[in-house]
Amino acid sequence: MSAVLPSSKLSPQRPRCLRRLIHACVAPSVFDFWAQRLDRTWTWDRPLARIVERRPESRDAVTLVLRPNRHWRGYSAGQHLNVSAEIDGASVTRSYSLSAAPRADGLLAITVKRVDGGKLSTYLHDSACVGDVLHIGQSFGEMTWPKHHDAGWLLLAAGSGITPLMALVREHASRGMPAPLTLLYWARTRDELCFADELLALADAHPDFAVHCLLTRETDIAPAGRLDATQLAQLVPDAAQRRVYACGPSGFVDTARELLRSNARSFHAEAFTPPARSFEDSGEAVVTLQRSGRTLTVPRGQSLLKALEAQGLKPASGCRMGICNTCACGKSAGATRDLTNGEVRTEPSSALRLCISAAVGDIELDL
Amino acid sequence: MTFRNRALSPAELDRFGEELDALRKRTVATLGQRDADYIRSIVAWVRWTEVAGRGLLYLGAFSALFAPVLLWPACVLGAVVLGLSKILENMELGHNVIHGQYDWMRDPHLDGKTYEWDIVGTAENWRHTHNFRHHTYTNVRGLDDDIGYGLLRIFPEQRWRAYYLMQPLIAVVFALLFEWGVAIQNLKLGRWVAGKVSNRQMWRMFKPVGRKMARQIVKDYIVFPALAGPFFLPVLLGNVVANIIRNLWTYTIIFCGHFTADAETFPKECVRNESRGHWYLRQLRGSSNISGGWLIDVLSGNLSHQVEHHFYPDVPANRYAAMAVEVREICKRYGQHYNTGSLPRQFGQVVWRIVRHAFPSRPRRVAPLVAASEAA
Numbered sequence: 072m073s074a075v076l077p078s079s080k081l082s083p084q085r086p087r088c089l090r091r092l093i094h095a096c097v098a099p100s101v102f103d104f105w106a107q108r109l110d111r112t113w114t115w116d117r118p119l120a121r122i123v124e125r126r127p128e129s130r131d132a133v134t135l136v137l138r139p140n141r142h143w144r145g146y147s148a149g150q151h152l153n154v155s156a157e158i159d160g161a162s163v164t165r166s167y168s169l170s171a172a173p174r175a176d177g178l179l180a181i182t183v184k185r186v187d188g189g190k191l192s193t194y195l196h197d198s199a200c201v202g203d204v205l206h207i208g209q210s211f212g213e214m215t216w217p218k219h220h221d222a223g224w225l226l227l228a229a230g231s232g233i234t235p236l237m238a239l240v241r242e243h244a245s246r247g248m249p250a251p252l253t254l255l256y257w258a259r260t261r262d263e264l265c266f267a268d269e270l271l272a273l274a275d276a277h278p279d280f281a282v283h284c285l286l287t288r289e290t291d292i293a294p295a296g297r298l299d300a301t302q303l304a305q306l307v308p309d310a311a312q313r314r315v316y317a318c319g320p321s322g323f324v325d326t327a328r329e330l331l332r333s334n335a336r337s338f339h340a341e342a343f344t345p346p347a348r349s350f351e352d353s354g355e356a357v358v359t360l361q362r363s364g365r366t367l368t369v370p371r372g373q374s375l376l377k378a379l380e381a382q383g384l385k386p387a388s389g390c391r392m393g394i395c396n397t398c399a400c401g402k403s404a405g406a407t408r409d410l411t412n413g414e415v416r417t418e419p420s421s422a423l424r425l426c427i428s429a430a431v432g433d434i435e436l437d438l
Numbered sequence: 439m440t441f442r443n444r445a446l447s448p449a450e451l452d453r454f455g456e457e458l459d460a461l462r463k464r465t466v467a468t469l470g471q472r473d474a475d476y477i478r479s480i481v482a483w484v485r486w487t488e489v490a491g492r493g494l495l496y497l498g499a500f501s502a503l504f505a506p507v508l509l510w511p512a513c514v515l516g517a518v519v520l521g522l523s524k525i526l527e528n529m530e531l532g533h534n535v536i537h538g539q540y541d542w543m544r545d546p547h548l549d550g551k552t553y554e555w556d557i558v559g560t561a562e563n564w565r566h567t568h569n570f571r572h573h574t575y576t577n578v579r580g581l582d583d584d585i586g587y588g589l590l591r592i593f594p595e596q597r598w599r600a601y602y603l604m605q606p607l608i609a610v611v612f613a614l615l616f617e618w619g620v621a622i623q624n625l626k627l628g629r630w631v632a633g634k635v636s637n638r639q640m641w642r643m644f645k646p647v648g649r650k651m652a653r654q655i656v657k658d659y660i661v662f663p664a665l666a667g668p669f670f671l672p673v674l675l676g677n678v679v680a681n682i683i684r685n686l687w688t689y690t691i692i693f694c695g696h697f698t699a700d701a702e703t704f705p706k707e708c709v710r711n712e713s714r715g716h717w718y719l720r721q722l723r724g725s726s727n728i729s730g731g732w733l734i735d736v737l738s739g740n741l742s743h744q745v746e747h748h749f750y751p752d753v754p755a756n757r758y759a760a761m762a763v764e765v766r767e768i769c770k771r772y773g774q775h776y777n778t779g780s781l782p783r784q785f786g787q788v789v790w791r792i793v794r795h796a797f798p799s800r801p802r803r804v805a806p807l808v809a810a811s812e813a814a
Binding site: 095096098099100101103104105117155157159160161162163164389390392393394395396397399411412418420421422 | 463466469472473474475481482541543546550551554571653657714717
């Protein structure tokens with residue numbers, strides 16, 4: 072199956088020549104300024120979305136339903152998107168999974184779990200209101216349903232890892248459960264479980280769908296253990312015949328991969344990494360250069376410009392002291408230290424100045 | 439002979455640099471919503487004044503149909519407002535955004551690497567000639583092309599040639615066409631004329647510049663006038679005048695930044711193994727401010743705080759006024775002259791330099807930047 076709605080449905084074709092003519096005289100930023108006087112989600116080419124509904128999903132999670140503008144190109148169940156909001160003047164971006172199957176009306180839903188100290192999750196959970204406009208990126212992720220099912224499925228979710236898998240379950244149910252499906256869902260306590268009622272109702276309605284919620288820190292029942300071989304054999308005896316998707320924190324995904332990579336029909340996982348709490352200035356860091364597809368190892372704590380040059384690269388550079396911005400390039404992930412003031416920056420950036428930044432962990436650059 | 443500036447010992451120079459670094463750190467730590475609101479309000483001013491200016495030009499043009507008496511007042515006012523809009527866009531918005539001052543907002547429309555401004559010069563060339571060369575090698579002879587723009591003799595250290603006798607006239611033409619001068623600055627046409635750059639290389643460098651020039655011409659001199667149909671002439675002239683107003687103003691402000699009487703130039707050896715403190719000191723000695731308050735600050739893109747801008751080119755310009763108080767105090771404690779004055783005073787000094795150094799002149803003795811060590 073393909074859940075991606077044909078893009079023409081969402082973004083009706085604008086006459087090309089008219090577009091080109093306008094572009095010749097009006098810069099996108101000027102167009103956006105005036106278009107947004109009329110409607111805050113109208114832009115020249117950037118996807119934006121308006122919050123049209125918010126509903127609590129658990130003690131610390133909220134589902135936001137979004138109406139994207141015409142530049143959003145659709146998605147498949149199981150995919151994610153980047154969401155940005157402006158907090159204290161600066162745009163903060165995080166990835167969220169789309170928790171609903173694609174809908175005919177084009178609305179999107181993300182379920183946001185509040186993370187302690189998490190800038191965007193706290194903002195979306197506590198402050199975002201219906202009517203607010205968020206910046207979004209196009210959908211991404213490979214954890215989607217295939218066109219045809221040749222085996223049963225096993226979905227493993229831990230914590231917020233439930234959101235993309237929930238979209239898969241919903242879509243599977245809307246198609247009448249075309250293949251057997253089992254969902255194992257770990258959470259710490261009962262009130263952290265999301266979608267519990269809906270999942271149980273689906274399990275009652277479809278004999279081919281089984282769901283097991285495993286609570287690791289609930290006090291009034293015997294706590295379920297973390298994922299291991301015995302537990303898995305007990306809950307899903309036919310795991311070897313199934314295809315597996317797993318989603319959760321990287322530690323959880325690593326365990327799942329170890330248990331199931333060779334013991335299941337196929338295994339695919341997507342992990343999210345909790346933000347690192349401490350940063351190392353010694354040792355080495357892996358730098359992934361996305362445009363050239365190279366991966367390098369550089370010393371931590373050293374100016375990235377010098378480190379890259381030492382590896383034979385010649386990134387654009389100028390003053391070498393952080394004033395001219397020539398060496399600024401995008402950083403999509405990872406932590407760097409600003410050598411001029413010692414601060415660590417973990418946010419993705421469109422302009423990381425290589426000459427005055429050092430890696431304090433593995434990073435990804437747009438070079 | 440006494441100098442206005444005290445020569446600093448290397449240790450003093452380090453402390454001088456540390457204090458200025460600390461000021462920067464304190465300011466950057468408090469960047470937030472109010473800075474974002476400020477630059478967005480400037481964006482709004484640019485957009486609304488552009489519409490107002492162009493609207494007035496059309497009003498004047500079409501007034502022939504209903505009230506011919508409006509032609510001159512509406513067109514003159516329209517050209518002035520459109521000129522102001524361009525000044526605001528080029529200086530407080532474009533120049534500052536292209537420096538990356540607002541990159542921390544992560545707003546793609548205010549991104550220093552991709553912003554393109556409403557002027558014939560490309561932002562790409564500006565990033566090289568201005569952000570890199572001019573700001574790194576400020577007033578260093580042979581490295582900073584902004585010293586006279588290869589056209590004028592502003593400092594006695596530049597070698598005199600008979601051609602410079604014409605420079606008072608050339609300076610006026612250059613001011614009127616300033617945006618075109620900036621547009622071709624990075625092409626270094628002199629090297630092409632001298633045969634050091636092949637035609638093909640020059641064509642490759644010219645292509646993006648030519649594209650931007652064409653875009654500006656099509657926008658200001660073809661499409662917008664054409665929208666007025668048979669009444670295109672007042673609109674066309676209004677656009678020409680607005681661009682000239684902008685050229686004269688930016689020329690005035692930029693020349694006041696580094697070419698006043700007390701501004702110094704430096705030899706190339708100066709930047710070898712340069713310390714942070716030395717770099718700051720060189721920026722201070724090579725730059726001059728314009729006093730005058732809020733209106734001058736906004737209309738000059740805060741280049742009225744040229745000293746602060748050269749110390750902190752990537753700090754949002756709306757902070758310079760507050761930082762200037764501390765910068766001034768630090769300079770005073772280290773016995774350094776803080777070059778500031780009213781616009782007429784500073785520009786008067788610039789004009790005097792242009793006239794004076796059209797004729798042969800010899801360098802004055804200036805205070806060294808660093809005190810000679812005692813052993814020497």
